[in-house]
Amino acid sequence: MKRMILAVLSIVLLVGCQSKLTVTGRSSAPELGWLFLGEGPYVLTTHVDAAPGQATCQLVRDLSLMADKPEIVWGGLVTISADSIMTVDFGKLDPGFYQVRVRDSVRWNIGVRPDDVKSPVDAPEDFDTFWATTLAQMEQIPLEVSWTEVPEFSNEVRTCYEVRYPSYGGAMAGGIISIPTAPGKYPVCISYMGYGAPTFYFGPWDNPERIDFLVSVRDQGIFKGDQDRWIDRGIGSKETFYYRGAFADVKRAVDFVATLDKADMDRIVAVGESQGGAFTYLSAALDSRIKAIAPAVPFLGDYADYAKIVWWPVHEVFDEAKTQGISREQILDMLRYFDIKNFAPRITCPVYMSFGLQDPTCPPHTNFAIYNNLGTSNKRYLCVPTCGHAMWQEKVWDAERAAFLEPYMK
Numbered sequence: 391m392k393r394m395i396l397a398v399l400s401i402v403l404l405v406g407c408q409s410k411l412t413v414t415g416r417s418s419a420p421e422l423g424w425l426f427l428g429e430g431p432y433v434l435t436t437h438v439d440a441a442p443g444q445a446t447c448q449l450v451r452d453l454s455l456m457a458d459k460p461e462i463v464w465g466g467l468v469t470i471s472a473d474s475i476m477t478v479d480f481g482k483l484d485p486g487f488y489q490v491r492v493r494d495s496v497r498w499n500i501g502v503r504p505d506d507v508k509s510p511v512d513a514p515e516d517f518d519t520f521w522a523t524t525l526a527q528m529e530q531i532p533l534e535v536s537w538t539e540v541p542e543f544s545n546e547v548r549t550c551y552e553v554r555y556p557s558y559g560g561a562m563a564g565g566i567i568s569i570p571t572a573p574g575k576y577p578v579c580i581s582y583m584g585y586g587a588p589t590f591y592f593g594p595w596d597n598p599e600r601i602d603f604l605v606s607v608r609d610q611g612i613f614k615g616d617q618d619r620w621i622d623r624g625i626g627s628k629e630t631f632y633y634r635g636a637f638a639d640v641k642r643a644v645d646f647v648a649t650l651d652k653a654d655m656d657r658i659v660a661v662g663e664s665q666g667g668a669f670t671y672l673s674a675a676l677d678s679r680i681k682a683i684a685p686a687v688p689f690l691g692d693y694a695d696y697a698k699i700v701w702w703p704v705h706e707v708f709d710e711a712k713t714q715g716i717s718r719e720q721i722l723d724m725l726r727y728f729d730i731k732n733f734a735p736r737i738t739c740p741v742y743m744s745f746g747l748q749d750p751t752c753p754p755h756t757n758f759a760i761y762n763n764l765g766t767s768n769k770r771y772l773c774v775p776t777c778g779h780a781m782w783q784e785k786v787w788d789a790e791r792a793a794f795l796e797p798y799m800k
Contacts, residue, residue: 440495446468448494463488511734525638547595563606569601581605619706692760746779
């Protein structure tokens, strides 16, 4: 997924906004950067990369961006000052996310009361049965692990291995793990990878007092080869869809960690970005041994609304379905089994989510479709207003995530 999203703010350079916004519970603040948390009316004051003078301005609802005629909820003329400051009174707005358009050449997103975004769980009646059956079938497969040491990332402090083991349907899953050499029990951090993300190795000195496991689900990570597309594989049915096996691999990773003599299963956390963010949520939904999670810009949430905001990846699925004679309604019905928001009520551990307000790949609405359905009240989120999808480049998230997870790994 990373290859598709680095041009986040290519046509808009905006400053004068907070670099981050951490929210725990609700806030009555009427304005914080481009994210409004109060009841309104909402007045936006910001610096824009646009010439001074009068300019046309529109506010477009994000859920209409893929429509033939996007829904304009506010339109008019604004004045850009000599120092490029723009102030506009949008009045009252419904909770959600919107695109600001100035002279139709400068565009960026704002958010309004994201905690009130509604995207109800719509799991099929046999959702629980389907996943219980899937995991039970996986558990019938012996967890036989192949270990290969990676000397160049090993030393007297930690040893690095590539591991492989069979998962659901007999497909191979595994990843890269770094384990302290000294005797004892250690906390574990499971990292789930983005869609098609490149594999990396942990340095032996990176986290000498913990076990790090970078998970490779089937056909990705260390198993990737020349492949670059998984989202539309096996879309003919829920039984054959790629993510049935990949989701099982997420759970299998926790089972593998539990076999490690040095793993302290009372101190296990999970992290990940994009597809890895979705898998991070999923790990806690499928296995209560996960003590805390920190997903970033999560993928695979609210497919129906996803398709109203951005083209990729849902329309890629629609295009493939069309070639197979499968209707959009049939596809969306099948995808309900794989929508992370439908797993969200199962998650009861502490959660810290981060999102980029300018994300064109996993748009904020889809992030909150999951977040607002979580089964835990011990949750918070970090907004990086100028960030698109590349949360892995935000040092503030590295620091915030580490501070959040540290108590669960003591």
